[in-house]
Amino acid sequence: MPRKVKIDSIDLRIVHLLSENARMTYKELAEAIGTTRQRISRRMDKLERMGIIQKYTILPDYESLGYSYIILGITLKPGAKTDSIIQNLKEKEYVKIIQKALGTHNLVVHVIAPKDMREIQSIIESITSDIEDIDHVDITFITETCKFQTF
Structure with a gap:
């Protein structure tokens, strides 16, 4: 044992x-x-x-770098194959964080995209069009991180 x-x-x-x-x-x-x-x-x-420390990283200022930080709250239809959807999302260049969730959304997806609204729209459409069992998507643009504490 x-x-x-x-x-x-x-x-x-x-x-x-x-x-x-x-x-x-x-x-x-x-x-x-x-x-x-x-x-x-x-x-x-x-x-x-043990996997308690999983990664050492930085918290960049996306605004200063010329990017928008967007969070997609994705609600899936009942019976959706969440694991295969996550695998597909992992391959998307602009997707930086994928989280399974309980509550309003099944998935929370963090996206970093250039500030051009047409490009943002194209990126969001490319992410969501590959998910056939989407019920609803909430889009939130992060304007400022006021506190970031992991523990």
Whole structure:
């Protein structure tokens, strides 16, 4: 039987610190927590192996880069094949995040697109036209991220 590894307060502190600054070094993490770089290294390996830390990334300012940030709330008809729809969405260049959801929408899809409205319309149509079991799509343009905290 596989051994179950527990997450403790130090692991949670590491995740919290990295969610604020993913560029922290093992040395900086060790100093902040009051432990050694070697222990941080072992814990980081464990957290990555367990899938708790899935990715290190940045949060760009899309507006400054000349892009629009759009969220599509997609409601599917009952019986829709969600997994195959997700596979199809993963192949779309402008689709950056795909989330399964409970509530009004079955899927929440984050899209980064050039600011040209005709191009945005074309991108949204190319995304939604491939989903045969769509019931409804809500489109939201994100104008500003006021707070972004992952943990």
